[in-house]
Amino acid sequence: MNKDKRLRFVSGAICPKCKKIDKIALTKDDKKIFCVSCDFEESRSEIKHKD
Numbered sequence: 001m002n003k004d005k006r007l008r009f010v011s012g013a014i015c016p017k018c019k020k021i022d023k024i025a026l027t028k029d030d031k032k033i034f035c036v037s038c039d040f041e042e043s044r045s046e047i048k049h050k051d
């Protein structure tokens with residue numbers, strides 16, 4: 001079981017491009033987020049929560 005095809009979704013995240021919810025997933029290296037529904041992709045630092 002070395003395959004890692006399971007995507008880790010950002011729960012509750014809404015894609016700013018296609019507006020679909022729960023379609024934003026993390027890349028394997030955690031550095032980017034992307035949408036599985038369209039071609040949206042962004043650096044993960046853009047979505048850090050304000051504290």
Ligand SMILES: [Zn+2]
Nearest residue numbers: 015018035038
């Ligand atoms: Zn999208």
